[in-house]
Amino acid sequence: MDLKNTLDFHPKLFSALRNYSRSRFTADLMAGIIVGIVALPLAIAFGIASGVTPEKGLVTAIVGGLIVSLLGGSNVQIGGPTGAFIVIVYGIIAKFGIEGLAIATFIAGIIMLTIGLLKLGTVIKFIPYPIVVGFTGGIALTIFTTQIKDLFGMTIEDMPADFLSKWAVYFQNFGSTNLCSLGVGIVSILIILLTPKISKKVPGSLAAIIIVTVASYFLRRYAGMTSVETIGDRFTINASLPMPSGISFNMETINMLLPSAFTIAVLGSIESLLSATVADGVTGDRHNSNTELIAQGAANMIVPLFGGIPVTGAIARTMTNINNGGRTPVAGIIHAVVLLLILLFLSPLTKHIPMACLAGVLIVVSYNMSEWRTIKAMIAHNAKSDVAVLTVTLLLTVIFDLTIAIEVGLVMAVLLFMRRVMESTQIKVIRDQMEIHHDGESHDEQLSIPEGTEVYEIEGPFFFGIANKFDEAMRRVKKSSRIRVVRMRKVTFIDSTGLHNLEIFIRSSHREEKVVILSGVHTDVRRSLERAGICDLVGADNVCDHIDKALARAAEVAEELKSRQ
Numbered sequence: 001m002d003l004k005n006t007l008d009f010h011p012k013l014f015s016a017l018r019n020y021s022r023s024r025f026t027a028d029l030m031a032g033i034i035v036g037i038v039a040l041p042l043a044i045a046f047g048i049a050s051g052v053t054p055e056k057g058l059v060t061a062i063v064g065g066l067i068v069s070l071l072g073g074s075n076v077q078i079g080g081p082t083g084a085f086i087v088i089v090y091g092i093i094a095k096f097g098i099e100g101l102a103i104a105t106f107i108a109g110i111i112m113l114t115i116g117l118l119k120l121g122t123v124i125k126f127i128p129y130p131i132v133v134g135f136t137g138g139i140a141l142t143i144f145t146t147q148i149k150d151l152f153g154m155t156i157e158d159m160p161a162d163f164l165s166k167w168a169v170y171f172q173n174f175g176s177t178n179l180c181s182l183g184v185g186i187v188s189i190l191i192i193l194l195t196p197k198i199s200k201k202v203p204g205s206l207a208a209i210i211i212v213t214v215a216s217y218f219l220r221r222y223a224g225m226t227s228v229e230t231i232g233d234r235f236t237i238n239a240s241l242p243m244p245s246g247i248s249f250n251m252e253t254i255n256m257l258l259p260s261a262f263t264i265a266v267l268g269s270i271e272s273l274l275s276a277t278v279a280d281g282v283t284g285d286r287h288n289s290n291t292e293l294i295a296q297g298a299a300n301m302i303v304p305l306f307g308g309i310p311v312t313g314a315i316a317r318t319m320t321n322i323n324n325g326g327r328t329p330v331a332g333i334i335h336a337v338v339l340l341l342i343l344l345f346l347s348p349l350t351k352h353i354p355m356a357c358l359a360g361v362l363i364v365v366s367y368n369m370s371e372w373r374t375i376k377a378m379i380a381h382n383a384k385s386d387v388a389v390l391t392v393t394l395l396l397t398v399i400f401d402l403t404i405a406i407e408v409g410l411v412m413a414v415l416l417f418m419r420r421v422m423e424s425t426q427i428k429v430i431r432d433q434m435e436i437h438h439d440g441e442s443h444d445e446q447l448s449i450p451e452g453t454e455v456y457e458i459e460g461p462f463f464f465g466i467a468n469k470f471d472e473a474m475r476r477v478k479k480s481s482r483i484r485v486v487r488m489r490k491v492t493f494i495d496s497t498g499l500h501n502l503e504i505f506i507r508s509s510h511r512e513e514k515v516v517i518l519s520g521v522h523t524d525v526r527r528s529l530e531r532a533g534i535c536d537l538v539g540a541d542n543v544c545d546h547i548d549k550a551l552a553r554a555a556e557v558a559e560e561l562k563s564r565q
Helices: 012-018 022-049 054-071 083-117 121-126 129-146 148-152 163-176 179-198 204-222 251-283 289-306 315-323 329-345 347-352 355-369 372-381 384-399 402-424 464-476 496-511 523-531 534-538 547-564
Strands: 426-430 433-436 445-448 453-459 483-487 515-519
Touching: 012 054, 012 329, 022 054, 022 083, 022 204, 022 315, 022 329, 022 355, 054 289, 054 329, 054 347, 083 121, 083 129, 083 251, 083 289, 083 355, 083 402, 121 251, 121 289, 129 148, 129 163, 129 251, 129 355, 129 372, 129 384, 129 402, 148 163, 148 179, 148 355, 163 384, 179 204, 179 355, 204 347, 204 355, 251 289, 251 315, 251 402, 315 329, 329 347, 372 384, 384 402, 402 464, 426 464, 445 547, 453 464, 453 547, 464 496, 483 496, 483 547, 496 515, 496 523, 496 534, 515 534, 515 547, 523 534
Parallel strands: 453 483, 483 515
Antiparallel strands: 426 453, 433 445
16 A cells, blocks of 8 residues: 555645754744744643643644644644643543543544544644634633633632633632732733833733733832732742653543543644634645644644643744744744743743733733724624524533534534525426536527426535425426426535435326326436436436437337327
8 A cells, every 4th residue: 555645644844854954943943942932831821721830831832833733734834732722621621630631632642543544634723714713713712701800819719610600700809919019910000001002023012921920029028028929929830841641541441531531632633724724815835734634633632741832733823923023843843842942941930920911911912802893893794693603612612611502503503504505595496498518518598398387497416405395396296297307506516315305206106007207417417317216217318418418318208108098
């Protein structure tokens, strides 16, 4: 077996290194350093918000980012932890612990790897846009909600997991607000928002963390302001890359964690391919979806061995890479190396970062990913069915969890799509004369229908919903015609239900001593009819590829029937 032809696995790194130059390395080096610095506060913030320690967020960015750049199908993709996973990771840890998260992430990696190996990468892009906007907006709102406690410096012992209960507890405890923490959080948000107006090269989140952390450190040391909680007050940071450890699981844990793993896989695939697509639009390059998913799957299988959280393509960091000159996966590799050096030599300094500052960073992240303008535009201009899918997905993400939201959203989208197809598909009954338009069959003209003949025209795909509609239409027609022509020129495909209903129609017509002729049958549809035995049932002479031939055949049959009388 030739694996090269069976697998769609072509890492961009190998092709990029063929004509690699010193100038390209210089550009990638600068981009990688900058992206690594930008990724530092985000990796720490995402790790803490997800319910793990800060270094776990860094480990995820280091190991996951390295694997994605080594094996990925995009030249500029930067992998690591993202805000989209905060909600689901926090929920899995709350229910199943760190070990459960490792198992779910590993299984998700297998799913993503399998999708890529089966060359189904493009299928992920078929997730309806209202669902993507809905769960992204829901995740943003949930992230915002999780940061209120640290932003206001509230002293709450046990925080409930669900959205509504969280806000109930917040309203009960606003009296315990720490004004110093709130001030730190507000200042952090303002610095993030104002930094781009001063310099677009300096990341606002990094500027906020450096300025606020330095100020907080001096105020704590020389002014006695110890009321603002820092990372060091809550976590002990281990300045080393952990050794990999095995994951033990059985069928019971797999069954229990499979829904969560599926959600991680779907969300990770969507976000990664979306990030790669956005990058293609800027660079003019073209990513390989299957290779990218294989890389993302491998990353999510390896990262849990180091205690990390799920990995995906990060749009913000990928765009930072592009904007600073990164054009090959080497920049992503350098970004991972920079983060590793920071973890090994500078991570003790991160203990001075105020929790309220990280809350401010994540609140800005949640605002940026909320896509509220897109939601507003869709509500104003899109079809009610799209708005319904968006709203239900958003609410289910916020009130319940992402797994339920994606499942229900997909079912709703499919059902609404089917309804649209059914509404647009028509079943026509034509007698005496029919008008033929110039659509590939003939020039505009009137065709006479032979006496005793009726034409039933199906305009649209003949699947299970339309099959029932066809059956109902047949019951309403007159029983006088001896010849029935089923015109299928606009039937692009037919499923098993359509075949079954068509067979019932033909057999019932035969019992009534009526002849059925099929017209305008496409090659693929005819192949399905032959496999189902329908061509043999009506007779090879009664399967025509053109309405002219079908009506001519109907005239012949009419003459034969007359001669028998």
